[in-house]
């Protein structure tokens with residue numbers, strides 16, 4: 001009997017196959033089932049459609065930092081419960097379960113590392129820890145990372161994925177917007193370079209503070225970036241929103257984002273930018289050196305003594 005007919009008539013295909021957990025992943029973009037190791041190797045993006053899977057903070061750092069160069073900072077800073085807050089669950093219980101789930105002490109991991117041999121400070125938010133929400137401890141860690149970058153003259157890279165400020169801490173959480181922004185302003189005053197990377201989703205208080213303050217703002221493809229969600233905006237302005245509203249590509253077209261970069265090219269992009277600005281810093285230094293040497297020493301001395309010479313006593 002024809003084998004192919006036999007399959008048609010007699011055998012039923014069983015779609016339910018036993019797949020060990022963590023070996024295969026269904027892509028949320030195209031529905032394809034892909035070997036997880038392949039997705040991992042592709043920086044947690046789909047090899048078929050380019051969909052960006054959500055990754056943990058530590059995973060993101062390992063994609064950016066040169067191997068073995070990352071040193072974590074402030075890993076012991078953690079949130080307290082200043083308002084003794086409780087909704088359907090106690091805030092302290094929510095914190096405990098988030099810590100257990102992620103293995104992190106807070107929703108951000110900060111530290112120093114090299115990126116393409118350039119010294120950098122990084123802060124990466126982790127959405128799995130209470131939606132990457134900005135609590136006092138998160139704001140404090142981001143502020144300290146910025147301060148360290150300033151003092152050590154490192155490039156600063158902050159990778160955001162957040163639902164906004166952590167409401168369980170009320171006003172203390174909102175204060176982090178001002179604190180992180182103030183440190184970034186000091187950092188900017190020193191003429192140092194801060195790159196903000198926004199991943200899906202970056203919303204609320206994080207967008208309203210450090211995520212939008214980058215000298216260069218990069219977004220991953222298809223990421224939702226905004227302050228309030230589209231439903232709230234639609235209800236407020238009473239208008240239908242355009243297609244792709246609040247997505248990276250839309251924001252790029254409207255000048256809110258400088259680059260849309262796939263995760264597979266993220267490190268290379270950072271290194272290219274650092275190479276470019278690193279070189280400029282060197283060029284400025286080089287230009288300044290001969291300018292000082294060109295001035296003959298006696299002229300410098302005369303200038304220092306003032307117009308009337310050393311004995312005049314009229315120096316201003």
Ligand SMILES: [Zn+2]
Nearest residue numbers: 027030046049
């Ligand atoms: Zn896909």
